[in-house]
Amino acid sequence: MAETMQAVQYTSYGGGPSALQHKEIPIPVPDAKKMLVKVEAASVNPVDYKVQAGMIRPMLPAKFPHTPGTDIAGEVVKVGSEVKDFAPGDKIIAWLDLKYGGSLAEYAVASPKYSVLRPSEVSAVEGACLPVAGLTALQGLTNGGMNFDGSFSGNVLITGASGGVGTYAVQIAKLGGAHVTATCGERNIDLIKSLGADEILDYKTPEGKKLISPSGKKYDLVLNTASAVSFADIQPQLAPKGIVFELNPGPKTMLVAAVKKLTLSKQKYNILMLSAEARNLELLANWVKEGKLRAIVDSKFPLAKAEDAWKKSKEGHALGASTLIHFES
Incomplete structure (x- = not known):
């Protein structure tokens, strides 16, 4: 194996796609508790450009230069002395710690804590789409009371349903037995219907802007992935004990969430922050294997065109996990 690899990095906050630099750097060496993975596919998520923009400074990233990206599918090539559940040759899906990143490179260091074996029926592309988008969708729905034993029958609203989290959330909500209303643009209505949504709102229409369910149902659970939608927009259509999970953390939404907690209202508004767990990643991978969950991939880019993906x-405005970096031949 060569001692160096191709990687994409940036050296300071800001700059957007034009600040990404293609470099040849040493292949990282995993410590005793981690493993080295040859990356076959990786996906770029909105949180990646937000970190670059300095929205989470000074906590993230850990240091500069920074190799961004957290979602990979690949093959284990080396394991640390304390790694027991994985071995060289294993095909895996992994989430990399956001603090350190590393997915936009030919090799990355992964922790067994956030890694699962990739079923042979699941492609590298499908696997790389799962960690951030799939786990976020699953976490929001389960935190809102959804389970998969047939006992959930609530009404769920998913805004921004054609994005990475949204496309998974529609499918997972249907697996959980929910009645699903989804918002998207007119051009994506057929796609969102094909994923199982019961009702669809064009966000540009008056009804869509007001989030009024065509059947008149109030929402028991809302996953708000659309940054243009506020709690004030959602609240008139929220059930008396409805729960909203906000996926766009920022000063304004955090203030609204804090005030809402102080009011002791039965309606809940929470900021959702991803807490990655291998068992949930394994559940998602198995759903893909069984044909119950599919990745929507708008387009793929080689590592050399990482700026375009960014x-x-x-x-x-892209569909699903459209910003995928594909290493496979």
Whole structure:
């Protein structure tokens, strides 16, 4: 194995796609508790460009230069002395700690804590789409009371349903037995219907802007992935004990969440922060294996065109996990 690899890095906050630099750097060496993975596919998520923009400074990233990205599918090539559940040759899906990143490179260091074996029926592309988008969708729905034993029958609203989290959330909510209302643009209505949504709102129409369910149902659970939608927009359509999970953390939404907690209202508004767990990643991978969950991949880019993937993610109008970096031949 060569001692160096191709990687994409940036050296300071700001700059957007044009600040990404293609470099040849040493292949990282995993410590005793981690493993080295040859990356076959990786996906770029909105949180990646937000970290670059300095929205989470000074906590993230850990240091500069920084190799961004957290979602990979690949093959284990080396394991640390304390790694027991994985071995060289294993095909895996992994989430990399956001603080250190590392997915936009030919090799990455992964922790067994956030890694699962990739079923042979699941492609590298499908696997790389799962960690951030799939786990976030699953966490929001389960935190809102959804389970998969047939006992959930609530009404769920998913805003921004054509994005990475949204496309998974529609499918997972249907697996959980929910009645699903989804918002998206007119051009994506057929796609969201195919994923199982019961009702669809065009966000540009008057009804869509007011989030009024066509059947008149109030929402028991809301996953708000659309940054243009506020709690004030959602509240008139929220059930008396409805729960909202906000996926766009920022000063304004955090203030609204804090005030809402002080009011002791039965309606809940929470900021959702991903807490990655291998068992949930394994559940998602098995759903893909069984044909119950599918990745929506708009387009793929080689590592040499990482700037294009970054730009497409930042523009925010792409379908599903469209900002995928594909290493496989």
